[in-house]
Amino acid sequence: MSEKVDEIMEKLQAPFDDELMRWVGVRYREDEERAFFGESVYSQRLDEVLGFNWQSEMDGSSCKITVQLPDGTKITRMGENFREACEMFGVGRYVHNIPRRKKQRAY
Numbered sequence: 001m002s003e004k005v006d007e008i009m010e011k012l013q014a015p016f017d018d019e020l021m022r023w024v025g026v027r028y029r030e031d032e033e034r035a036f037f038g039e040s041v042y043s044q045r046l047d048e049v050l051g052f053n054w055q056s057e058m059d060g061s062s063c064k065i066t067v068q069l070p071d072g073t074k075i076t077r078m079g080e081n082f083r084e085a086c087e088m089f090g091v092g093r094y095v096h097n098i099p100r101r102k103k104q105r106a107y
Contacts (some may be wrong), residue, residue: 002071003029004070005070006048006075008049008069008070009089009090011048011049011089011096012045012046012049012089012090012091013090013093015094016037016041016045016095018090020037020038020041021035021036021037022037022038023035023036023101023104024034024036025103026100028083028102029100030103031102031103032100032101032102032103032104033100033101033102033104034098034100035095037083037092037095039082039083039094041092042082042086042091042092043056044084045086045091046065046067046086049063050067050068053067053068053069054066054067054068056082056085057079059075060080061080061083062078062079062080062085062087063078063079063080063082064076064077064078064085065078065079065082065085065086065088065089066087067076067089075089077089082093
């Protein structure tokens with residue numbers, strides 16, 4: 001890969017701002033929560049790094065994201081939903097490695 005593409009990938013894969021993180025319940029584990037970032041955080045990252053050089057398309061039960069690199073090359077990745085398709089480019093992939101926590105009580 002060229003240095004420009006390496007730089008783009010590094011920016012795409014950078015961690016999100018922790019202030020944007022929420023904790024949500026874990027299915028089948030009522031006592032645990034996992035880190036969660038909404039789809040707008042993912043799309044904002046694509047906008048910040050790629051500008052208008054990306055598009056997403058829902059196709060039945062999957063999402064396809066296509067990005068255009070500075071040299072004009074187009075790369076398409078698919079996932080079951082928007083976040084998973086973003087993860088194919090490294091966006092937010094690290095979120096799965098954030099340790100779960102015990103569910104916090106709401107007061």
